[in-house]
Amino acid sequence: MDEKIEKIVIDTLIEFNEELQNDLLRNPTKKTKLYGVTLDSLALVSFITDLEENISEEFDAEIVLADEKAMSATTSPFRDVKSLSAYIKSLLES
Numbered sequence: 001m002d003e004k005i006e007k008i009v010i011d012t013l014i015e016f017n018e019e020l021q022n023d024l025l026r027n028p029t030k031k032t033k034l035y036g037v038t039l040d041s042l043a044l045v046s047f048i049t050d051l052e053e054n055i056s057e058e059f060d061a062e063i064v065l066a067d068e069k070a071m072s073a074t075t076s077p078f079r080d081v082k083s084l085s086a087y088i089k090s091l092l093e094s
Contacts, residue, residue: 001079001092006030006085008058012051015079016043028081044078055088063091 010028017025017072024038050066056062070077070087077087 001089002085004058005055005088005092006081008054009081009085009088010053012047012054016047016050030080030082030085032081034080035076051088055092056073059092061092063088065091 007061010030010032013025013028013032018026020043022038025032032038034047035041039047045066052063052065065084065088075083077083
């Protein structure tokens, strides 16, 4: 499941970057930084929306990534692809 989620996050980043044209997102990996480095707050919201839709389609499960739990976490799940993938996995498992 980990690799599948990570692939969805990366594929969504690649797709999202087609309109964003950010050089830092040209070849994303699990270490690719997200919020604050490559995505500003508006771009992050758009990316999250796209990602929630892709996760929903793939796993037939509705998740909300920008919830109170994520926003109040000591360490943001939006810092890189790896942390976001782990957060998505925890949501899908709960």
